[in-house]
Amino acid sequence: MRNKRNWKLEILGILLGILWLLPFYLMFVNSFKTKKEIFMDVTSPPEQWSFDNYITAFEELDFLQTLFNSLLITISSVVLIIIFSAMAAYALSRAKSRISTVLFFIFVAAMLIPFQSVMIPLVTVFGQFEMLNRGGLIFMYIGFGASLSIFLYHGALNNIPKSLDEAARIDGANRWQVFWHIIFPMLKPITVTVAILNIIWIWNDYLLPSLVINKTGSETIPLKMFFFFGEYTKQWHLALAGLTLAILPVIIFYFFAQRSIIKGVSDGAIK
Amino acid sequence: MAKLLMDQLTKTYDNKVTAVENFNLTVEDEEFIVFVGPSGCGKSTTLRMIAGLEDISSGTFSIDGKKMNEVQPKDRDIAMVFQNYALYPHMTVYENMAFSLKLKGMPKAEIKDRVRNAAEILGLMDYLNRKPKALSGGQRQRVALGRAIVRDAKLFLMDEPLSNLDSKLRVQMRTEISKLHQRLKTTTIYVTHDQTEAMTMATRIVIMKDGVIQQVGTPKEVYDQPDNVFVAGFIGSPAMNFFNGRIEGNYFVMGQTKLLIPDSALPEGLDNQEVIIGLRPEHITHKPVKDESTVEVNLDVVELMGSEYMVYATLEGHSFVGRVDANLDLAAGTVFPMAFEMDKARFFNPTTEKRIR
Numbered sequence: 001m002r003n004k005r006n007w008k009l010e011i012l013g014i015l016l017g018i019l020w021l022l023p024f025y026l027m028f029v030n031s032f033k034t035k036k037e038i039f040m041d042v043t044s045p046p047e048q049w050s051f052d053n054y055i056t057a058f059e060e061l062d063f064l065q066t067l068f069n070s071l072l073i074t075i076s077s078v079v080l081i082i083i084f085s086a087m088a089a090y091a092l093s094r095a096k097s098r099i100s101t102v103l104f105f106i107f108v109a110a111m112l113i114p115f116q117s118v119m120i121p122l123v124t125v126f127g128q129f130e131m132l133n134r135g136g137l138i139f140m141y142i143g144f145g146a147s148l149s150i151f152l153y154h155g156a157l158n159n160i161p162k163s164l165d166e167a168a169r170i171d172g173a174n175r176w177q178v179f180w181h182i183i184f185p186m187l188k189p190i191t192v193t194v195a196i197l198n199i200i201w202i203w204n205d206y207l208l209p210s211l212v213i214n215k216t217g218s219e220t221i222p223l224k225m226f227f228f229f230g231e232y233t234k235q236w237h238l239a240l241a242g243l244t245l246a247i248l249p250v251i252i253f254y255f256f257a258q259r260s261i262i263k264g265v266s267d268g269a270i271k
Numbered sequence: 272m273a274k275l276l277m278d279q280l281t282k283t284y285d286n287k288v289t290a291v292e293n294f295n296l297t298v299e300d301e302e303f304i305v306f307v308g309p310s311g312c313g314k315s316t317t318l319r320m321i322a323g324l325e326d327i328s329s330g331t332f333s334i335d336g337k338k339m340n341e342v343q344p345k346d347r348d349i350a351m352v353f354q355n356y357a358l359y360p361h362m363t364v365y366e367n368m369a370f371s372l373k374l375k376g377m378p379k380a381e382i383k384d385r386v387r388n389a390a391e392i393l394g395l396m397d398y399l400n401r402k403p404k405a406l407s408g409g410q411r412q413r414v415a416l417g418r419a420i421v422r423d424a425k426l427f428l429m430d431e432p433l434s435n436l437d438s439k440l441r442v443q444m445r446t447e448i449s450k451l452h453q454r455l456k457t458t459t460i461y462v463t464h465d466q467t468e469a470m471t472m473a474t475r476i477v478i479m480k481d482g483v484i485q486q487v488g489t490p491k492e493v494y495d496q497p498d499n500v501f502v503a504g505f506i507g508s509p510a511m512n513f514f515n516g517r518i519e520g521n522y523f524v525m526g527q528t529k530l531l532i533p534d535s536a537l538p539e540g541l542d543n544q545e546v547i548i549g550l551r552p553e554h555i556t557h558k559p560v561k562d563e564s565t566v567e568v569n570l571d572v573v574e575l576m577g578s579e580y581m582v583y584a585t586l587e588g589h590s591f592v593g594r595v596d597a598n599l600d601l602a603a604g605t606v607f608p609m610a611f612e613m614d615k616a617r618f619f620n621p622t623t624e625k626r627i628r
Contacts, residue, residue, distance in 0.1 A: 161355060161357065163353045163355055163357040164357050166357070167351065167353060167359075167418075168370070169324070169343075169344045170323075170345065170349060171345070171370050171374060172345040172374040172375060173374055177374065182359055186361055188361075
């Protein structure tokens with residue numbers, strides 16, 4: 001019985017898959033067309049598979065520098081969010097007091113504040129400290145990413161028995177060694193979840209970098225993409241080639257990290 | 272190897288609850304001390320104060336004459352085995368055992384030697400590359416012991432290390448821990464709520480109740496000479512039987528029943544006094560010849576244990592347990608003569624519940 005195929009479910013799955021892949025198909029095929037071809041028929045494959053759009057987009061986007069900016073900002077922010085959030089959640093989960101409870105609720109409450117409501121004063125304050133640059137942006141991402149990450153880590157940490165900390169302390173570890181050698185490795189499943197959530201958000205973010213990055217050469221990929229969308233003309237052929245280039249690093253990342261991402265998410269689900 | 276001194280040790284929490292009060296104990300080198308008592312009696316808290324995992328509210332704790340109150344756990348030179356083993360799940364058995372040595376910065380070759388040596392003692396050689404989740408409960412417990420052994424610490428602390436094991440494995444591990452102590456001779460403090468573990472393993476037992484020591488003594492002392500009703504009832508299985516009554520001359524009288532007490536067993540000055548007497552089940556039994564301490568009782572329940580019967584009956588409103596040889600033919604609901612060996616009776620003050628000697 002278990003081996004019998006469920007055709008209805010399979011067809012539904014295939015349809016959903018097609019629906020999911022359709023935007024990627026449109027992006028991919030149109031990235032090889034000329035602007036005229038796109039406007040004539042958006043769904044058909046190109047008459048001629050030419051990489052001209054890619055070469056132009058690569059140059060116009062200053063792709064290597066932009067990719068470096070995006071990677072620098074995303075990796076730095078995510079690594080720092082992971083380290084600081086795990087440490088903060090560890091302190092909050094282990095030092096049970098009224099203050100730690102209040103602090104935890106402040107972090108949780110921060111998740112409910114929409115970014116748009118704080119962006120103007122935030123940018124003004126950062127401007128006064130001359131931090132409207134990549135460093136300032138990383139700093140902001142840590143602030144915005146920390147609350148959800150702390151919330152997730154806190155939940156996971158409550159399931160790790162305190163006797164492990166105590167055993168490590170008796171084994172001769174100081175607080176930092178307890179965290180780094182014992183607790184942090186045990187948080188791997190939740191670290192993968194935190195990393196995925198933050199990488200997706202930070203890599204794709206447009207609004208915050210658009211407010212903070214105002215120096216040529218420091219732009220991230222989503223910022224640079226708007227180079228192709230002028231006030232009067234939209235260069236779809238170049239933009240789609242640029243977009244294809246932009247999603248490549250994420251796909252490559254997923255390809256290499258796929259096994260540990262799936263393991264991390266499923267480990268987290270079981271626990 | 273260590274000599275410990277606990278002087279007026281007290282633990283009071285922020286909410287003013289006192290978990291341990293005026294705990295006084297001297298532990299000699301190589302002793303195996305067992306803290307025993309019911310849940311919430313403060314035995315684990317005392318152990319945690321010794322380990323440095325709980326702050327000491329007042330009093331002094333010293334190891335080999337050196338005050339330890341403010342010393343960090345890692346600097347006390349102690350090893351501890353936890354109830355839930357507390358093995359590091361992401362490390363192999365080898366890494367678990369080697370962790371403390373690595374932190375000390377010990378050379379790799381020496382770490383290897385020590386871990387292998389401990390693994391050999393505990394029969395863990397085949398499991399060194401396994402993670403804790405791939406081990407059985409007994410093996411995990413051995414790893415926890417191994418982690419303590421490799422340290423070569425002055426003092427071993429064990430917090431109910433066998434309570435997560437099934438009864439058969441518990442008996443086996445009990446013997447192994449005793450053997451280990453005989454071999455290593457490390458001063459050990461062991462916490463349990465199981466009086467059988469306490470009786471079988473300890474050189475001295477510390478019996479606690481509500482944060483206060485009730486009695487300290489060898490297993491034989493606390494069994495034969497309990498200081499109060501609590502100790503008498505807690506140590507021994509089945510527990511000691513208690514009867515409330517009055518001394519009249521050489522007789523213990525309760526209701527219509529009179530039991531003759533031999534002169535040698537009766538403490539002085541008890542005539543016409545209310546007392547509680549305690550008799551162990553093995554001292555309420557069957558004797559071929561009836562005398563003035565034999566009473567006909569109605570048997571409520573009879574349990575055949577193999578070599579003997581456990582006999583449950585009621586006398587003057589007091590439920591009690593006796594032990595009778597299995598050669599006899601007994602059945603519940605029948606009347607049977609039970610002999611109360613009054614020369615073995617222990618006398619307690621009904622108000623203070625302390626033993627009258």
